[in-house]
Structures are given as structure tokens and as C-alpha cells.
Amino acid sequence: MNSAERFYLPVDGILEMFSSLSGFTHHPVSNVSKAGMGIIKTVKGCWGRRDKTGGAHRSSSSGIPRGSADRLPRVPVQFGVTKPRNCRRIVVLGAPRVGKTNILRRFLGEEFEEHYEPTIEDFYRKLFYIGGEAYQVDLLDAARERDFPAKRRLSILTGDVFLLVFSLDDRESLNEVHKLQREVTAAKAKIHKPARAVKLLVCGNKADLDQRVVAGSEVGQILGEDVPFFETSAKDGTGLEAVFAALATLGGLPHETSPSRHQIISILTYQSLCVGRRGRRRRRLWRGAGAPCAAVDPVAQRPSFSSDLRLVLGSSTKAKKPEVCPVQ
Template identity: 70%
Template structure:
């Protein structure tokens, strides 16, 4: 192979990478390459040309890293129907304490909230997060929240997924159901159709869980039923006796008002009981702190592990403002992993 062949070999590969970049990156690399190649062409040594090619490759890779960083930071998180750019958020990402091994798997749960539109699911979640009731209704596309707890020296992670709007996407909703550890089914006491929809959802959850476990019988579902809007007594059309007849008597049922808070504490305690979580996870039993304060508290707690008399402190919790729903591939791995505890299916049926 002569010197000319050695010169064109690296350049051919560089051109492929160069053409795949946006125009503003190409102009930047062209300027860098021109400044670097000019003295080389005046002294055409094969070794210098090879080093020049490697230098351009490093420049291309550096631009790719910068481009990937900008793409990652511009991805938006979903909260209701509002898209929030992470460019305006702190230069940090949501921390999944289970993935980092900072919280025991038995202390991490996902609560999936399902129900018809306009029954008050979002406001119930807002109450759990320690926020106020919102009078104005905004349709929810998908809400995902993460609340972190520090109770008696233990850390807990509760993920909340409002998947109600996935009705038109059966496969997506099936996946949401399969990843749920606990379910909150909400209907409105002034809307009989919402009760019927809650009944259909319960059947769907039981069928999905039974299929995952390859059981011939409907699976027992860790769910809580919530009849919301009890404050609208004059418009009430659903009676308590009807709920047991339609949904069964084996699930805990509570009548609530997200507006004035009636009955919500009982709902939150029931959810905690199903997940084996302490009662202090109820909003009235802990103090809300910021994420930096929570992280520093956990660091101090880890530093005292060797102490005989650790300072436990009062129960507290923090809402992660950067929490985003895990990717579908992560959810699929979670589902397949949970199914192997009972069976080893060839594939995960989510449709």
C-alpha cells in the first residue's frame, strides 16, 4: 500500500461521519480540519496524516457527545397535558433509589391509579403529594410522580402512575397494569357510568395479572376502591350498597372528597397496608422537606450505620420534581423479571 492509499483510508471513514452531522457542526469541523491539515499537506508524511485523521475523529466524537447532551436535556417530562423542558430545571436527574441500591426492594412500590375521566384522580394524587385541591379541571394525558420517605431510619420509594388516559392504547395500559404493585380505582358518586368503568377496569387488572402468572383463575388484586365527590351529596346517584354488589365485598372501599379531604386518610392508610408500608406514609403523619434536605438526611443516616444509638428523627418525605416514568423497555424488563418468580414465559403478552 502506497502513501496515497494510506492517506485516503481514514478520510473515507471520516466523510461518512462528517455527512451525518448537522450543518453547524460540519462548519465547525471543517474549520478545525483546515487549520490542522494545511501544515501536513506542506510536509506530506504518512505518520502525520494518520495523526491528523485521528484528531478529526476525536473532534467528531466530541461534537456527538455535545449533541447527545443537548438532546437529552431537551427531552420533556409529562405532567398532565403540560410539557416542561428540563433545560429550565436544575442540572440533576431523578434518582431511582431502588436502582442505586439505596432503598430495599420491599420498600419500593408503584401505585397505578385508574378510573373514568373527571372523577378526581389527579386531585387525590395531589393530596397524597401534600398539595392543595385544584378547582379547575385539566384532562390528564399521563402523570407520574415519585415520593421518597425517611421513616424510623428506613427509606421508602413510592411511584404514582395515573394511567387513566391510556384507554385508547390497550398495549400501553396493559403494560402499566402489569407493572403496578398496588391499584387505586376511582369513580365518582355522582356518575354511575364511572362506577361501571371501574368494574371493567377491575376485571382487566385481574385478567392481566392472571395471564402474567399463567393462572386459569382471576388473580387476587391488591386494590383500593375510592368513591369520590362525597361532598356533592345532592347529586349523588351511587349508594354504598351498590358498590359491594358491583365490585365485590373483598376489596376495601372508601367514600372520599378530594375537595375537603374527607376519607382520604383512610385510603392512604389502606394503600400503605397493602404494600407493607408504615402508616407514616400518609400525608398527615410526616413532614414535607426538599430533595436536597432529604438527600443530606440519607447521607447522615448512612454515616451513622455503625452507631449503637442512631438518631432516627421525625418521619419526613420529599417529592422528586424531576421524576419521569421509566422507559417502556425498563417496564418490560420489570414485568419479565417478576413473571420468572412463578413461570418462565417465552414472551410477555401485553396486547
């Protein structure tokens, strides 16, 4: 390999070369200089840190930029201020075209989007500052995972609270929710011995439509009378405040996480607020710092599947070591 080849290798090629060279530790490599090996090691270290912290900016199917673990390093926005006990993941499941994405847009403080685009997977993160404490709510809209059972099972196992959505003008979407309800319950039972009550609620969306084919009384008969059920409209906002309040209660979060009870601020203001409160840096705080507020993380990304799998396997072995992987 000549010097020109060394300098014009892409990063992935450098890492591949380094990996191949690292397997020959007992044989000196004469055609790679010590300086060149130092550069490769530095790149490998930086790339390893990138894999731990996350990746790059991508666009979700709903048009809102989201993070991705494929390319660029993720910019941290929390400074370690959110304690693990204040972090929750809400998993949203349901048939296509029932309004899941628009319900999430409402929670994030966005407007209703009339144009429909099929969602592959969206991951959102909303950061709250309430009563002097930071909270983090991750929202996973796993729409297309219905075609990938193992991937969907992993999403279910890592969820803390579940929002199942069907459309009041589509009876088949209610049947889909019934199947999902049983799947969530069965999956969670595998990692919690004895089984715990699943934190789950159901939305019958599109209550603004006149062509309703599902009555509220039928929902209790199919899903069970003890399942919290709300009729909602992502378009005009009907019932959404009650849903968000119920999600907060199920997740053990402050009621101020409901969109109507906090102010949306920029991510930079949120950073200044949290850093200033912790005394790490003397900066002028946002003048409304005492009021509940929240910011949407613009580069949020779903944790890697390997990280989620380690999390699931760790939680499943606390009580009893499983005979098989719970994702299977």
C-alpha cells in the same frame, strides 16, 4: 464532510453519523479525523448513560413539573439509599373527571385544584425517610391509556397496588371501574402462576356533592363485597386518610407514609438527611431528622417502556415461560 460541518452537527446528527460509520468497520474513513471520532464516541457514551438514567424536565397536565426521558439527564436524588424491597408503584385508573389527579395531589401534600385539565399521563415519585429507612412510592396516573390497550396493559403489569376511582355522581364511571377491575385481575393472572390476590382498592370520589346517584351498597354488589371501598372527597379531604392508610397496608409500607403522619421537607434536605445517615458525608442534619419525613422528587420520570417490558418479561418467566408476551 468539512471541518465546519463536523462542528455544527446537532447531537442527534452526530450519533446518526457515528452509527452509519460504525457499520463499515473494514473500510477506513479518510474524511473523519481520529480526534473527531473520539469526540463522537465520547458523545455517544454520554448519550447512552443519559438513556439509562432518564431524561428531562417536563410539565405534567396538572401543572406540576415532571421528568421526561426526551432530553436532559435526570438528577439523581436518592444516592442508592432506597432498597428494592422498599419501592412500590401505585397505578391509578378510572374514567375522566372523577378526581384522580386531585387525590394524588393530596397524597403529595398539594392543595386541591378546582380547575380541570384532562390528564394524559402523570408520574410522581414521593421519597420517605421513616425509622432510619428510605422508601420510594411511584404514582402513575394513566388516564388516557384507556385508548391504548397495550400501553395500559404494561402499566397494569408493572403496578404493585391499584387505586380505582369513580365519581359518586356518575354511574357510568362505576361501570368503567368494574371493567378495569376485571382487566387488572386478568392481566396479573398472566404473570403469576398460580394467580395471586390483586392488591386493589376503590374510591367513590366527590362525596361532598348532593347529586349522588351511586349508593355504597351498590358498589359491593357490582365489584364484590371483598373489595375495599371508600367514599372520598378530594375537595374537602373526606375519607382520604383512610384510603392512604389502606394503600400503605396493601403495599406493605409503614403507616407513616400517610400524609398526616409525616412532614414534607425539601429535596435538598432529604438528600442531606440520607447522605448524612449513611456516613458518606459529614453534614449538619435537619434538626427533625428523627421524625418521619418525605420529599417529592421534582424531576421524577416514568421508567422507559423498554425497561418496564424487561421487568414484566423477567417476572413472568420466574415461574413459567409464557407462550406469548403478557402485554399483548
